[in-house]
Amino acid sequence: MTDENVTRIFPPDALARLRELVDIDPSLAAGDLTDPRVRDRLADTEILITGWGCPVLDAGTLDAAPKLRAVLHAAGSVKGFATPAVWERGIVVSSAAAANALPVAEYTLAMILLAGKDVFAHRDRLRSERTFPYGQILPGIGNFGRRVGIVGASRIGRRVIELLRPFDLAVSLADPYVDEAGATALGVPLLPLDALLAGSEIVTIHAPQTPETRHLIGRRELALMPTGSVLINTARGSLVDHDALVEALRAERISAILDVTDPEPLPADSPLHDLPNAFVTPHLAGSQGNEVARLGLTVLNEAERLLSGGELEFRIDPEGLERVA
Incomplete structure (x- = not known):
C-alpha cells in the first residue's frame, strides 16, 4: 500500500x-x-x-x-x-470489503432519509429566499411509507436493507442473482428492475461494475422512474448513463444524489456541478x-x-x- x-x-x-x-x-x-x-x-x-x-x-x-x-x-x-x-x-x-461496506451503507441511509424530507431543495429555498413557511405542513415529503428500491444485493445493498429495517419505509429489491427465497430471507420483496424503478420514490444503486451493468440505468430506465423520485448512486459511476441523467435532471423530472460519477472526477464544466437537483459528493461514502x-x-x-x-x-x-x- x-x-x-x-x-x-x-x-x-x-x-x-x-x-x-x-x-x-x-x-x-x-x-x-x-x-x-x-x-x-x-x-x-x-x-x-x-x-x-x-x-x-x-x-x-x-x-x-x-x-x-x-x-x-x-x-x-x-x-x-x-x-x-x-x-x-x-x-x-x-x-476488508465488508468493513468498507458499512460507511457506504451509513451514507446511503442518511441520504435516503434526507431525500425523503427533500432536505436539499428546502435548504436551497431557505438560502435563496431567506424565508420559509414555518409552521406549515409541507405536502409530498416525509419518510412514512416511502417506497425505496435497492438495486443489487451486494454487501452494501444487504447492509442498507438491514439499516432500513427500523424505519417505516417500504423497501424492495432488484437483483438477477437473488431468488424469491433469498429475498424472503432478507425480508424484502423481489421485483424485476423495471417494476422496481417504476414503483419506487427513491432508488439506490448497489450493483457491481461489470460489462453487463454499464449504463444499467439509462434513458429508458430513468423514464420509468416517477416524477419527483430520487436516484442515489454510491456504486460506480459507469452504472448510470450520465448524458441521459443530465437530460432527466434538466427536465426537473427527478433528482440525483451521486457519490460516484463517470468520469471521476467530473470535468470542471460538467452540468452536474450546478444543476440544483443534483447533489454530488467526491467519492467519500467509503472509509474516510x-x-x-x-x-x-x-x-x-x-x-x-x-x-x-x-x-x-x-x-x-x-x-x-x-x-x-
Whole structure:
C-alpha cells in the first residue's frame, strides 16, 4: 500500500498488535514490487498486507515470492491487483470489503432519509429566499411509507436493507442473482428492475461494475422512474448513463444524489456541478478519516485466523469475483 496509508490503517495500538502476530517491517511500504529492496524481501514473504495503491500481483512478482501463501487486503475490491496467477498458485486472498461496506451503507441511509424530507431543495429555498413557511405542513415529503428500491444485493445493498429495517419505509429489491427465497430471507420483496424503478420514490444503486451493468440505468430506465423520485448512486459511476441523467435532471423530472460519477472526477464544466437537483459528493461514502482503522482491524483479525489454522472470514472466492464490486 502507499506509505501514508500505513499509519492511517494501522494506528499505534493496531500496529503493535500486528507486530506481535507477524515479523513485519512497518517502514517497508511497497508501492513498487520491482524495487530491488522490496524484491529481496519478497523471497521470504509469506503474507502480503495490501491496500490502496497495491501494485499488480502478476506471475513475475509471484515468482519472486515463492513462499507467499496469503494476501490480506485492507481495502475493498481486489480486482485491480489480483491476477489469475494468484489463484493458480493457491494463494488465499481476504478483503476488508465488508468493513468498507458499512460507511457506504451509513451514507446511503442518511441520504435516503434526507431525500425523503427533500432536505436539499428546502435548504436551497431557505438560502435563496431567506424565508420559509414555518409552521406549515409541507405536502409530498416525509419518510412514512416511502417506497425505496435497492438495486443489487451486494454487501452494501444487504447492509442498507438491514439499516432500513427500523424505519417505516417500504423497501424492495432488484437483483438477477437473488431468488424469491433469498429475498424472503432478507425480508424484502423481489421485483424485476423495471417494476422496481417504476414503483419506487427513491432508488439506490448497489450493483457491481461489470460489462453487463454499464449504463444499467439509462434513458429508458430513468423514464420509468416517477416524477419527483430520487436516484442515489454510491456504486460506480459507469452504472448510470450520465448524458441521459443530465437530460432527466434538466427536465426537473427527478433528482440525483451521486457519490460516484463517470468520469471521476467530473470535468470542471460538467452540468452536474450546478444543476440544483443534483447533489454530488467526491467519492467519500467509503472509509474516510477514523473509519479506515476498521479496515486494519479486519486484517488483524484475519491474520489471527490464518496463523491459528482457522478459516478466513472474508476469503475471496475467485469464482464469484465477477459479480462483486
